[in-house]
Amino acid sequence: MKHPVRNIIIAVLLSSSATLVALKWDLIPGYSQKEASQPAFAFAPAGQPTLSSEEETNIRVYSQVSPGVVNITQKVVEYDFFFAPVATDGGTGSGCILDTEGNILTNYHVIESADSLEVSLPDHAKYRAKVVGFDKQNDLAVIRITGAPKERLHPITFGDSSALKVGQKVLAIGNPLGLQNTMTTGIVSSLGRRIKTEEGTLVDNVIQTDAAINPGNSGGPLLNTSGEMIGINTSIFTIRGGGSIGIGFAIPTNTIRRVVTELIRDGRVRRPWFGIEGYELNDDLASELGLPVQSGIMVARVYRGSSADQAGIKGASQMAILFNQRILVGGDILTEIDGKPVDALEELRLVLETKRPGDSVKVTFYRGRSKNQKSVLLVEAPVQRTTNF
Numbered sequence: 001m002k003h004p005v006r007n008i009i010i011a012v013l014l015s016s017s018a019t020l021v022a023l024k025w026d027l028i029p030g031y032s033q034k035e036a037s038q039p040a041f042a043f044a045p046a047g048q049p050t051l052s053s054e055e056e057t058n059i060r061v062y063s064q065v066s067p068g069v070v071n072i073t074q075k076v077v078e079y080d081f082f083f084a085p086v087a088t089d090g091g092t093g094s095g096c097i098l099d100t101e102g103n104i105l106t107n108y109h110v111i112e113s114a115d116s117l118e119v120s121l122p123d124h125a126k127y128r129a130k131v132v133g134f135d136k137q138n139d140l141a142v143i144r145i146t147g148a149p150k151e152r153l154h155p156i157t158f159g160d161s162s163a164l165k166v167g168q169k170v171l172a173i174g175n176p177l178g179l180q181n182t183m184t185t186g187i188v189s190s191l192g193r194r195i196k197t198e199e200g201t202l203v204d205n206v207i208q209t210d211a212a213i214n215p216g217n218s219g220g221p222l223l224n225t226s227g228e229m230i231g232i233n234t235s236i237f238t239i240r241g242g243g244s245i246g247i248g249f250a251i252p253t254n255t256i257r258r259v260v261t262e263l264i265r266d267g268r269v270r271r272p273w274f275g276i277e278g279y280e281l282n283d284d285l286a287s288e289l290g291l292p293v294q295s296g297i298m299v300a301r302v303y304r305g306s307s308a309d310q311a312g313i314k315g316a317s318q319m320a321i322l323f324n325q326r327i328l329v330g331g332d333i334l335t336e337i338d339g340k341p342v343d344a345l346e347e348l349r350l351v352l353e354t355k356r357p358g359d360s361v362k363v364t365f366y367r368g369r370s371k372n373q374k375s376v377l378l379v380e381a382p383v384q385r386t387t388n389f
Contacts, residue, residue, distance in 0.1 A: 057225050061171050062183050064227040067122050067154040068097040069220055071175045074114035094174035094220030100150040106219030107234055108134045108141045109198045119145050122181055133263035139197040139234055142263045156221055159228030161252035164188050172211040172233055174220025186211030195249050204350050206249050207231045213248035222250040272355050272378030275306020280344040288322050292369045295343045299331035311376040336364035
């Protein structure tokens with residue numbers, strides 16, 4: 001055979017070509033199945049998936065309100081080893097822009113111990129702030145920044161907190177643990193709660209929510225789904241100093257609106273001064289003294305010039321020793337203000353919280369065993385107080 005090598009090469013090429021054609025046209029049984037058994041990965045087409053109505057609401061409210069939520073940092077002066085003053089960062093909190101004049105709402109406890117304040121806007125611009133006024137009793141404060149262009153200030157709209165319903169969706173925006181403009185969601189868990197502030201005063205009509213609130217959220221807004229502020233996040237109930245367990249509290253806007261108006265205008269809240277000191281009655285005390293009622297405030301002292309003094313409310317007339325204690329007795333016993341029971345001085349303060357100097361209230365009290373009612377004109381407290389026995 002002539003040219004045996006050439007014939008072998010031609011045979012190999014022809015065989016390879018035939019194999020490729022067979023593979024191309026799936027002519028070899030089982031090969032395609034092996035190929036199909038290889039793992040395949042599914043990729044979603046590019047683009048945003050359809051959002052649920054709840055997600056759209058969250059996004060809309062965040063876009064609408066977050067430009068009006070600021071971060072507040074305390075500057076605290078400390079002293080080094082050589083007693084030289086050194087400015088250091090203190091605590092942080094959140095705040096809500098009220099207007100284009102630079103007024104910002106926050107909690108009193110956010111600014112309480114600060115020597116100076118620094119406000120960071122959402123665009124990271126920073127400004128010094130000064131205190132306009134504060135209200136310890138409701139844990140509220142207004143501070144003001146200057147020099148910020150008005151187009152950078154985005155006021156948050158107030159809603160009507162009296163229209164809230166338990167179960168209604170709410171959203172919280174703030175700066176928990178320094179993480180600026182964080183949003184969480186939840187519901188109104190309860191209404192009309194009573195809490196005690198860090199100053200020890202009681203605040204009524206507080207909103208309870210399960211939206212996550214953590215250190216740094218204080219002073220930030222609690223919002224409805226229309227993007228309106230219905231409260232200011234103030235405190236949480238926690239266990240052993242931990243974080244959020246789903247029990248947070250917010251001061252309602254109907255309280256805020258009243259307080260903030262006075263803080264911006266006067267730098268303080270003008271409150272009525274009833275002007276008494278006394279004892280909270282209980283069954284044991286009432287029984288020992290033979291009193292006609294078992295609850296109320298037994299007046300011990302009346303401050304001269306106060307609302308109670310001008311109305312003729314009488315303080316103690318003698319001293320007794322009960323339960324190894326000296327007790328001032330013989331004074332009037334207050335039981336109601338405008339038909340609302342008052343069992344302690346703090347209850348009296350809460351009842352008068354919505355009143356202002358110049359208003360009148362109807363006071364129900366006992367003098368001896370006689371029940372009386374009297375209209376009392378409320379006056380503002382003077383700077384100096386004297387006691388009238």
